[in-house]
Amino acid sequence: MATIEIGVPVLIVGAGPAGLTASLALRRYGIDNLVIEQYPSTAHTPRAHIVNQRTVEILRHLGIEDRFHAVATPQRMMRNNLWVTSLAGREVARSETWGTSPERAGEYEAASPVPMANCPQTVLEPLLVEAARDAGADIRFQHVFESAKADEYGVTSTVLDRTAGDTLIVRSQYVLGADGARSAVLEQTGLTVDGPAGLAQAANIWFRADLSKYLAHRPGVLVWNVMPGPLAPLRLGTLICHKPWTEFVLAFIYDPAELDLATMSDAEQIARVRAAVGDDSLEVELKGLARWQVNAQVAPRYSTGRFFCLGDAVHRHPPSNGLGLNISVADAYNLAWKLALVLGGQADPALLETYSAERQPVGAAGVQRAITSLGELAEIDRALGLEPGQSVADGWAALRVLDEAGPDGDARRAALRKAVALTDYQFNAHGVELGYRYRSDAVLDDDSSDAPSDRDPELYYTATTHPGARVAHARLERAGVALSTLDLPAGLRFALLTGCGGEAWRDAAAGLPVDVHVIGTGDLLDPYGEWAARREVASTGAVLVRPDRHVAWRCERLPADPAAVLTEVVRHMLGPIPDPTTNRQE
Numbered sequence: 001m002a003t004i005e006i007g008v009p010v011l012i013v014g015a016g017p018a019g020l021t022a023s024l025a026l027r028r029y030g031i032d033n034l035v036i037e038q039y040p041s042t043a044h045t046p047r048a049h050i051v052n053q054r055t056v057e058i059l060r061h062l063g064i065e066d067r068f069h070a071v072a073t074p075q076r077m078m079r080n081n082l083w084v085t086s087l088a089g090r091e092v093a094r095s096e097t098w099g100t101s102p103e104r105a106g107e108y109e110a111a112s113p114v115p116m117a118n119c120p121q122t123v124l125e126p127l128l129v130e131a132a133r134d135a136g137a138d139i140r141f142q143h144v145f146e147s148a149k150a151d152e153y154g155v156t157s158t159v160l161d162r163t164a165g166d167t168l169i170v171r172s173q174y175v176l177g178a179d180g181a182r183s184a185v186l187e188q189t190g191l192t193v194d195g196p197a198g199l200a201q202a203a204n205i206w207f208r209a210d211l212s213k214y215l216a217h218r219p220g221v222l223v224w225n226v227m228p229g230p231l232a233p234l235r236l237g238t239l240i241c242h243k244p245w246t247e248f249v250l251a252f253i254y255d256p257a258e259l260d261l262a263t264m265s266d267a268e269q270i271a272r273v274r275a276a277v278g279d280d281s282l283e284v285e286l287k288g289l290a291r292w293q294v295n296a297q298v299a300p301r302y303s304t305g306r307f308f309c310l311g312d313a314v315h316r317h318p319p320s321n322g323l324g325l326n327i328s329v330a331d332a333y334n335l336a337w338k339l340a341l342v343l344g345g346q347a348d349p350a351l352l353e354t355y356s357a358e359r360q361p362v363g364a365a366g367v368q369r370a371i372t373s374l375g376e377l378a379e380i381d382r383a384l385g386l387e388p389g390q391s392v393a394d395g396w397a398a399l400r401v402l403d404e405a406g407p408d409g410d411a412r413r414a415a416l417r418k419a420v421a422l423t424d425y426q427f428n429a430h431g432v433e434l435g436y437r438y439r440s441d442a443v444l445d446d447d448s449s450d451a452p453s454d455r456d457p458e459l460y461y462t463a464t465t466h467p468g469a470r471v472a473h474a475r476l477e478r479a480g481v482a483l484s485t486l487d488l489p490a491g492l493r494f495a496l497l498t499g500c501g502g503e504a505w506r507d508a509a510a511g512l513p514v515d516v517h518v519i520g521t522g523d524l525l526d527p528y529g530e531w532a533a534r535r536e537v538a539s540t541g542a543v544l545v546r547p548d549r550h551v552a553w554r555c556e557r558l559p560a561d562p563a564a565v566l567t568e569v570v571r572h573m574l575g576p577i578p579d580p581t582t583n584r585q586e
């Protein structure tokens with residue numbers, strides 16, 4: 001048992017989606033990092049699975065979009081949400097989800113160069129490990145973070161190597177707490193979370209079974225059980241498809257006073273799966289049983305000094321809306337470029353303060369949305385006339401009203417459609433997924449008001465170049481190759497997007513970490529006029545996009561002294577930087 005000393009710029013605790021994304025992104029920016037993970041491997045039970053467009057965009061920018069789509073289930077297979085008495089039994093309601101309905105599909109396609117997909121964490125995490133290692137990351141399993149102490153120059157962390165029994169003393173500039181809902185980093189650094197934990201107890205039965213005959217004609221990810229009887233609201237559970245149509249999770253809320261998960265036998269698990277499917281002779285291969293709980297917690301601050309917490313360490317909420325993994329990946333993406341610029345001496349450490357300022361409101365909104373969505377699901381039961389403690393006979397009688405002619409049946413059917421429409425806030429919440437906007441010192445808001453919209457901003461995403469927003473996607477073309485405005489920033493450089501007549505921005509950017517793209521003229525085409533329609537500034541104006549594809553600043557038209565204006569903007573964001581006039585190439 002030795003004591004080994006290691007020096008690395010960034011120590012990342014936890015090899016979940018947050019830690020692995022941070023590691024891969026940092027390596028893409030040329031920053032060495034060490035990831036330590038307490039367990040022998042990545043997640044061994046399936047958890048999150050909905051991977052939204054923003055996350056796929058991030059995977060694209062990190063160079064693994066193709067590898068991701070090769071293993072993920074495509075969006076067209078995510079179409080149908082079903083509410084059934086059992087999978088083989090009565091279908092009570094159906095809705096189209098994740099932007100697949102005829103009226104939403106075009107909106108999702110117009111908003112992003114990539115589709116969303118369904119990919120269980122058990123598949124995504126190994127992909128991230130492989131990509132990060134290929135990029136040069138040092139990822140060590142069976143290593144437990146124990147403690148850390150910061151001083152003026154860095155952080156000294158103690159890590160136990162569980163296999164060798166060695167103690168690692170890791171000296172780093174920064175420590176990232178990507179260590180999940182029981183974050184030791186959060187606790188040690190004095191950061192806290194607000195809100196209740198353990199609002200409900202839940203379990204996942206992970207199994208293999210061939211359910212093709214029930215789902216191939218109505219493909220989707222989620223099947224909600226509405227079996228009448230006293231089980232409500234502790235129903236048989238929600239079937240979650242992880243691999244069509246052979247691998248699933250049955251997730252259910254349970255009462256620990258009624259069920260001891262630790263002693264739940266294989267036979268009991270199989271019986272529960274068979275009941276949810278409605279097939280007593282279904283062949284079921286069990287793959288695992290895991291417990292989880294419903295929390296509603298968020299940290300008021302995500303960082304302190306040299307410590308930064310991300311992912312479930314700072315926000316914990318139910319899986320409704322499929323936000324947990326997606327917000328965690330975006331936390332990492334937000335932090336990585338800032339750390340890389342600061343470590344590279346290209347930005348003042350004050351830039352790191354903007355991480356918490358930008359991401360905390362997103363986490364808080366995610367927690368709120370997920371909890372609200374969970375509550376809204378109960379409207380389905382109410383609309384159907386299903387009540388907790390109701391007898392089986394009364395429950396079926398309530399369901400039969402759905403098929404009745406006349407005013408009672410009409411009212412029940414109308415109530416059900418209304419309740420199903422409400423679940424759009426969970427399953428078609430495009431605005432929640434893409435529409436958030438940062439406010440911090442790394443954004444220069446021009447306080448311009450948005451074009452008035454009568455559409456609900458949670459349900460609908462509106463493309464914009466408003467500072468703080470993810471830059472509007474527009475389809476472009478260069479030398480016969482299709483690309484998106486989102487593809488224009490490269491590495492740690494900012495992209496300044498301008499149009500015909502905006503060529504003077506090129507000189508203005510000399511010596512700054514800014515690449516100028518004149519769109520719609522020269523070799524960069526705007527073939528459908530999408531950028532012209534979405535840029536919200538004049539052709540000679542500018543939209544400055546950060547490495548994470550959020551808008552830093554925009555300018556309506558070419559100013560008298562664009563170099564002075566742009567230098568001031570970059571200085572505002574990155575802090576004191578060399579005077580561009582001394583670097584400018586004449």
Ligand SMILES: Cc1cc2nc3c(=O)[nH]c(=O)nc-3n(C[C@H](O)[C@H](O)[C@H](O)COP(=O)(O)OP(=O)(O)OC[C@H]3O[C@@H](n4cnc5c(N)ncnc54)[C@H](O)[C@@H]3O)c2cc1C
Pocket residue numbers: 013014015016017018019036037038039043046047048049050121143144145146178179180181182183184204290291292310311312313318319320321322323324325326328
């Ligand atoms: C059973 C379950 C089901 C879920 N279902 C969904 C879902 O359907 N949809 C959804 O959106 N979200 C779901 N979630 C949440 C989702 O999985 C998380 O939001 C996501 O995993 C967060 O990623 P993360 O990297 O922040 O944390 P995690 O994935 O929790 O990763 C943290 C990692 O840190 C490691 N670690 C912790 N402490 C230490 C230490 N001291 N030293 C070293 N390593 C350490 C852990 O072992 C873990 O591997 C579920 C979570 C669970 C547990």
